[in-house]
Amino acid sequence: MKISRHQFLKFFSLGAASALFVEKLGWTAPKLASAREEVKKMKIKKIEIYSFDIPLIAPFRIAIGTMYAANEVVIKVITDSGLYGIGEACPFPPITGETQESNIAAAKAIREILLDKDPLNIEALVDGIGNIVHSNPSAVAAYDMALYDLLGKTAGLPLYKLLGGYRTSFETDITTGLNTPEKMVESVKKSLALGYRQIKIKVGEDPDLDVKRVEAVREAIGPDISLRIDANQGWSVPQAISALRRLEPYKIQFVEQPVKASDLAGLKKVREQSPVPIMADESLFLPPDAIKLIKEEACDYFNIKLMKAGGILNSLKIAHVAAAANIRCMVGCMLETRLGLTAAAHLVASQKNIIFADLDGNSEHKIDPIVGGIKIEKGTIYLPEAPGLGCDVDPAFLKKMKQY
Numbered sequence: 001m002k003i004s005r006h007q008f009l010k011f012f013s014l015g016a017a018s019a020l021f022v023e024k025l026g027w028t029a030p031k032l033a034s035a036r037e038e039v040k041k042m043k044i045k046k047i048e049i050y051s052f053d054i055p056l057i058a059p060f061r062i063a064i065g066t067m068y069a070a071n072e073v074v075i076k077v078i079t080d081s082g083l084y085g086i087g088e089a090c091p092f093p094p095i096t097g098e099t100q101e102s103n104i105a106a107a108k109a110i111r112e113i114l115l116d117k118d119p120l121n122i123e124a125l126v127d128g129i130g131n132i133v134h135s136n137p138s139a140v141a142a143y144d145m146a147l148y149d150l151l152g153k154t155a156g157l158p159l160y161k162l163l164g165g166y167r168t169s170f171e172t173d174i175t176t177g178l179n180t181p182e183k184m185v186e187s188v189k190k191s192l193a194l195g196y197r198q199i200k201i202k203v204g205e206d207p208d209l210d211v212k213r214v215e216a217v218r219e220a221i222g223p224d225i226s227l228r229i230d231a232n233q234g235w236s237v238p239q240a241i242s243a244l245r246r247l248e249p250y251k252i253q254f255v256e257q258p259v260k261a262s263d264l265a266g267l268k269k270v271r272e273q274s275p276v277p278i279m280a281d282e283s284l285f286l287p288p289d290a291i292k293l294i295k296e297e298a299c300d301y302f303n304i305k306l307m308k309a310g311g312i313l314n315s316l317k318i319a320h321v322a323a324a325a326n327i328r329c330m331v332g333c334m335l336e337t338r339l340g341l342t343a344a345a346h347l348v349a350s351q352k353n354i355i356f357a358d359l360d361g362n363s364e365h366k367i368d369p370i371v372g373g374i375k376i377e378k379g380t381i382y383l384p385e386a387p388g389l390g391c392d393v394d395p396a397f398l399k400k401m402k403q404y
Contacts, residue, residue, distance in 0.1 A: 042083075042154075044119050047111040048076040049404040050393075051104055054337065056364045061178040063204030063234030065094030070335040070365060073103045073139065074393055074401075077146040079119055083153050086392055087145030087343070089138035090307055090361070092334040095232075095282055098136050104404060106136035110143055120154060122147045126313050133310040137285060138334075144311025145343045145389070152388030159343075159390075160383055163316065163350035169382045170348055172357040173198035173228060178205065181216035188217050195378025198226040200358060204234020204258075207243040218250040228358075230256035233282055237266040241273045248275040256303055257281040267298040279303050279330065286310070287317040294325045301356070302329045306344050307336070315347055323353040330356030337362055342373040342384065342391045349383050357381065369397040 054070040073089040089107070091098035110129055117125060126133075126144055133140045152159040160168075174196045176187040188199050201217055203210035210231075218227060229252055235243060240258035254277040259266045261282035271278040280299040284290060285308045293299055302322050309315045315331070322329050331348045333341060341359045348354045359381060362368065373391030375382045384390030 042079050042081045042119060044077055044114050044117050045080040046078040047114065048078065049104065049107045049111065050074040050076070050398060050401045051100055051404070052369075052397075052401040053100075054335075054369070055366045056335075057366055058364065059177075060335065060364055062094065062202050062230070063178065063232040067092065067094075067335060070337070070361075071100035072337060073100060073107060073142060074339070074398070075107060075142040075146050077114070077119060077143070077150060079150065083150055085119070085146035085149035085151075085153065085388065086339065087142035087147075087149065087311075088336055088340040089136075089142035090334045090336040090340055091136075091138045092307065095334070096137060096308060098138050103136055103139040103142075106132050106139035107142065108404060110139065114143065119147055119150045122151065122313060126311070133286070133314075137310040138307040140310035141306045141340075142311075144313055145306070145340070148312050148343070148346075149388040152390075156387050158383060158385050159312075159346040159388055160349035163312075163346065164352075165350060166352050167349050169380055170345075170357055171198055171379050172196075172359045172376070172381050173200045173226070174360040174363055174379070175200045175230070175358065176202065176217075178202045181209075181213045184213055185216050185220045188221055192221060192225070197379055198228070200228040200230060202232065203229050203243075203255075204231035207235065207239050207246075210243055211246050214247055214250050214252070223251065226253050227251065228253045228256070229276075230281070231258045233257050233260050235259055237263070237269055240270045244270070244274040244276045252276045254279045254301055257283065264292060264296045264298045268296050271297070271299060277301060281305075281332065282308075284308070284318070286314055287321060290318045290321045294321070294327065300327070302327055303332045303358070304329055304347075304354070305332045305334065306340065306347070307334045312343065312347055316351075319347075319351050319353055323351075328356075329354045330358055332358040333361035335361045335364070337365065337393075338368060338370040338373040339389070339391055339393060342370075342389050345374045345381050345383060346389065348381075369394050 051073050060067045075087045078084040089103045174191045176184050235258050256279045277300040279301040281303040304315045304318050331344050348357050
């Protein structure tokens with residue numbers, strides 16, 4: 001095969017560059033080997049547990065309960081190398097059955113399991129935590145989050161790039177809690193003024209009132225804004241079918257959890273008769289739940305939440321199961337600070353199959369104690385480029401909090 005002079009010079013320069021790279025790699029190999037050995041030796045030396053409450057601008061009401069504050073638990077996993085990872089638990093009793101007190105107790109128990117272990121052996125550590133994930137998934141999520149933060153810091157990469165690196169930004173919706181139709185319209189108008197183009201509203205009470213809520217909101221936001229609704233298990237199967245048929249003219253993108261979480265047969269029946277796509281939320285906590293939903297053909301979409309799944313590891317497994325079954329996902333939240341929301345955002349950014357985001361948990365918070373982390377501009381979330389999660393709790397704020 002003949003090649004031109006230009007091609008020869010091109011190939012020659014590539015070969016020379018490769019040779020130089022190999023030579024440089026050989027020169028740095030001892031340093032790389034040393035670094036690898038240090039990482040292998042790294043152990044969890046200390047774990048700090050903190051709790052604090054963040055007041056809300058107004059009570060947040062859904063069909064199955066009301067929250068008056070974000071009751072946070074923060075975990076700081078410190079290694080003997082000096083690196084540390086940080087994570088957050090935000091229990092939401094009406095959905096997960098946890099409380100701040102139960103999360104603290106679980107966090108203390110988990111601390112005894114993880115001390116002196118390899119922090120990068122995440123699969124084994126989460127497996128070792130065991131059944132605590134069933135009773136206190138948010139506490140497990142906080143530890144999982146901190147371990148992934150450490151993984152990113154050790155690698156020197158933002159977490160979303162380690163997990164898949166599919167995108168660097170994405171849109172999120174913003175949620176309006178249950179209220180009168182007039183109050184809900186006021187709320188969504190404020191969201192539109194902030195630049196959000198995806199609106200979610202809570203329903204799940206009397207279907208007649210819920211239809212009025214949706215009608216009023218759609219009229220206020222116009223035909224081009226995406227509108228999602230969340231019933232939080234509030235309807236019976238007949239109510240859900242009737243309400244969703246009546247809501248068809250209002251261009252609802254999807255409805256979350258229209259019926260009881262345990263009633264997969266009912267959820268399937270609603271899906272078969274609803275003109276609005278169905279998203280499973282409270283029916284989906286852990287990867288085995290995803291399998292059950294797929295087998296039952298009970299929903300069109302999954303809503304993954306770190307606080308339900310026990311963190312990033314299980315959430316990734318759910319996303320992969322969903323992708324294999326051609327079910328697309330949303331990542332949602334409870335009332336997390338920007339710490340928990342940033343962890344969830346790394347998950348969204350990493351996976352092609354996660355096409356929706358509902359990461360607005362701090363929108364009702366009166367204070368923001370987080371430094372770094374995601375930035376939200378006109379409804380678009382931008383990922384931090386710092387290693388790990390890329391955020392932390394303000395040290396001055398943390399010093400004032402109760403430690404265990």
